[in-house]
Amino acid sequence: FYGCTSLASIKLPASLETIGDGAFGGCTSLASIEFPADSSLEYIGEDAFEGCTSLASIKLPASLKSYWLGACDFDGCTNLASFSSADAADSTKPFLYEGQDTLVPTLVEHLVVDSSVTFIEEQAFVGLKNLKTVELPASLQSIGYSAFDGCTSLESLEFPASLNSIGSYAFDGCTSLESLEFPASLNSIGGGAFLGCTSLASIELPASLKSIGYLAFQRCTSLASIELIKFPASLVPSRFFT
Known part of the structure; x- marks a missing residue:
């Protein structure tokens, strides 16, 4: 979907395990990404959402592994102001809060820390x-x-x-x-x-x-x-x- 500049929203299936490199890069109208509660997503590729300038907030699923979230995945998301991850029911330390491994987009203005932390x-x-x-x-x-x-x-x-x-x-x-x-x-x-x-x-x-x-x-x-x-x-x- 790279460069699909008219794409405004995405609803991803629970069965999805991987989002590839640059998958939604340059989707400048993309304002909404919905991950299901029972998501199987573990990997987001490099620059997957690079340049999604209309994306204002994102809540990543608890299934995502910390080492499969790239530092550049949200580069150029100049309106991304709210960032959080879903609660990980089986952990008191979800991936988003594992110290120096944390990869929160640098432009984020509002951060929600998971209720299990x-x-x-x-x-x-x-x-x-x-x-x-x-x-x-x-x-x-x-x-x-x-x-x-x-x-x-x-x-x-x-x-x-x-x-x-x-x-x-x-x-x-x-x-x-x-x-x-x-x-x-x-x-x-x-x-x-x-x-x-x-x-x-x-x-x-x-x-x-x-x-x-x-x-x-x-x-x-x-x-x-x-x-x-x-x-x-x-x-x-x-x-x-x-």
Whole structure:
């Protein structure tokens, strides 16, 4: 279907296991791709959807294997703003969140994390500079090292009540992040977790917090209000806010 510029929508069969290289490349009118709930799709070839400039959102099936999703599959999809994968019923770590293997299109502005995910691994979404909003699931317990490092457009974030740890440098350099509300379940914030979040204006640390890492809020130059709820001052490390 390469270059079928009038093709507007696709409904793929459940039996489909492979989408070949360049299969829908250059389909500039393609705005909708529907994968069935019982999809058998495991492989998407290189440049499969390259240049699909009308494609605004996509939800990939849980059957897809991480190592068969190419980094260039969505190159030139200049309107692709929402990206997610279907829940993997037999896994607490669907392919989309396996750390450095994650291949999320760099132009994505909105990201939905699967409802089965309990842990976002290190560098999972590092450097997604267009990412503005993220929906985190109620199941999430931990955010890993540098998970959202360098997501400079990230404006808002709602942590679930289940979250108990935020890793070192998890949100380092998220310069558009203005406010945070930490859940009562949170036990630890890693070193440099919010380093350089220059738009962050206020924080309220919960009573459940047991440790805060070195330089956790360093260079948060707009931070004007900090509330420590029953948090012992002795546990605040040196150069915590500097």
